[in-house]
Amino acid sequence: MRHFLLTCIVATTALAQTRATPPVPRTADGKPDFTGVWQAGSNRVGTWEEANNPAAGAEFGIAFGAGVPAATRPPVREPAPYQPWAAKKVLESFNRRGIDDPSAHCVAPGVPRVATIGLFPLEIVQTPQKVIILYEVYRVFRIIPINARHPDDLEPSYMGDSVAHWEGDTLVVDVTSFNDKTWLGPVGSFHSEALHVTERYTRVDYNTINYDVVMEDPKVLTKPWNTHSTMMLRTGTRIREYECEENNLDPARYENLLKDESVFRRK
Amino acid sequence: MKPAVLGSWIGLLLAAAAPMLAHHSFGAEYDSTKPVTLIGVVTKVEWMNPHSYFYMDVTDKDGKVINWKFEGFPPNVLYRTGWKREVTLKPGDAVTVSGWLARDGTAWAHSREVAFKDGKKLYFGPPAGTGDGGNIPPVSEPK
Numbered sequence: 336m337r338h339f340l341l342t343c344i345v346a347t348t349a350l351a352q353t354r355a356t357p358p359v360p361r362t363a364d365g366k367p368d369f370t371g372v373w374q375a376g377s378n379r380v381g382t383w384e385e386a387n388n389p390a391a392g393a394e395f396g397i398a399f400g401a402g403v404p405a406a407t408r409p410p411v412r413e414p415a416p417y418q419p420w421a422a423k424k425v426l427e428s429f430n431r432r433g434i435d436d437p438s439a440h441c442v443a444p445g446v447p448r449v450a451t452i453g454l455f456p457l458e459i460v461q462t463p464q465k466v467i468i469l470y471e472v473y474r475v476f477r478i479i480p481i482n483a484r485h486p487d488d489l490e491p492s493y494m495g496d497s498v499a500h501w502e503g504d505t506l507v508v509d510v511t512s513f514n515d516k517t518w519l520g521p522v523g524s525f526h527s528e529a530l531h532v533t534e535r536y537t538r539v540d541y542n543t544i545n546y547d548v549v550m551e552d553p554k555v556l557t558k559p560w561n562t563h564s565t566m567m568l569r570t571g572t573r574i575r576e577y578e579c580e581e582n583n584l585d586p587a588r589y590e591n592l593l594k595d596e597s598v599f600r601r602k
Numbered sequence: 603m604k605p606a607v608l609g610s611w612i613g614l615l616l617a618a619a620a621p622m623l624a625h626h627s628f629g630a631e632y633d634s635t636k637p638v639t640l641i642g643v644v645t646k647v648e649w650m651n652p653h654s655y656f657y658m659d660v661t662d663k664d665g666k667v668i669n670w671k672f673e674g675f676p677p678n679v680l681y682r683t684g685w686k687r688e689v690t691l692k693p694g695d696a697v698t699v700s701g702w703l704a705r706d707g708t709a710w711a712h713s714r715e716v717a718f719k720d721g722k723k724l725y726f727g728p729p730a731g732t733g734d735g736g737n738i739p740p741v742s743e744p745k
Contacts, residue, residue: 383682414742422741429741432629432734439626441652454679454728471678522627522735575678581651585626591706592630598705599630 367538369459373566376453383572421555428523430601441579443493445517508534527554629734632712636703644695651676672713674727
């Protein structure tokens with residue numbers, strides 16, 4: 336009897352889950368369809384309001400490693416593999432509490448940082464020829480052609496140049512031609528123009544994209560730097576306006592604070 | 603904000619891999635070791651990017667009125683956090699605000715929770731420690 340009841344409960348739960356979660360949608364050419372509004376740096380299923388309700392213990396945008404199933408992917412909280420001289424520079428930024436963050440000047444945040452900011456949603460629009468990602472934060476976008484080569488007339492840029500190809504059901508995005516004016520993610524995580532980023536997007540279920548990133552920069556790193564996070568589907572959320580330049584008081588405040596670093600510097 | 607409550611936020615941040623929020627450092631501008639809770643009457647609301655602000659008259663023990671400035675989320679985030687422009691918070695409203703003091707010693711604070719007279723509570727800004735690296739450096743100390 337106990338077994339029977341348990342079986343019923345398991346069966347009912349499985350049925351409920353099957354009903355609640357549709358399969359991964361596919362495009363006409365059979366590829367997984369990433370089209371939709373997503374939240375980076377989260378592992379919570381639900382609407383934006385449900386998943387970001389602080390009363391339920393959720394918090395916005397605690398990214399760069401959030402929501403990683405440890406059994407299937409390597410742990411993410413490894414120290415960034417900076418060369419010793421570069422690590423000193425990163426630590427200096429950390430000790431100055433990120434007062435030198437380039438994003439305080441409202442410039443485009445670069446890749447992969449833009450894809451780890453969970454406070455603002457992003458929207459993916461997919462066609463057979465290209466994937467377009469629209470980020471609410473800083474109102475930046477990426478147009479990513481599939482099975483294309485990088486153009487041969489590139490200039491260093493904040494967001495780099497992206498091209499993609501499919502490896503099975505994983506969309507692999509190759510990003511190159513960066514300037515050295517952005518951070519990779521954590522405080523002080525600078526890079527050189529030699530940066531090369533490989534992103535892997537895998538829609539592992541209806542609600543979840545596994546976002547796996549490899550950052551290579553032989554001028555500042557000792558080895559490729561791997562990070563993982565997840566993006567969660569946020570049905571019912573839409574991209575709103577964000578005009579960072581409207582009233583940015585931070586540069587003036589920072590200028591004032593920098594007159595005496597002891598006011599904010601870590602002890 | 604009571605120290606115990608603040609402690610739970612710090613715990614949350616320690617548990618996080620690396621808190622990162624646009625668009626600037628909390629820690630350079632505000633001191634997470636100086637929580638503040640103030641009661642007053644709203645005088646102005648600036649619903650704008652990259653941060654919204656509101657101002658509040660606070661009367662101290664000696665009857666002196668100081669106009670405080672509170673920083674918080676931009677409008678897009680406020681909408682998703684349950685706020686409506688010119689509806690949720692208006693000049694004349696009496697509210698209780700919890701947040702953290704600015705390092706420069708001015709009557710300027712980073713706001714977190716706003717409690718309204720009817721008991722409703724909403725977040726006007728993110729928790730302490732965002733954008734400044736939290737408590738764990740992203741690299742090991744070079745040998």
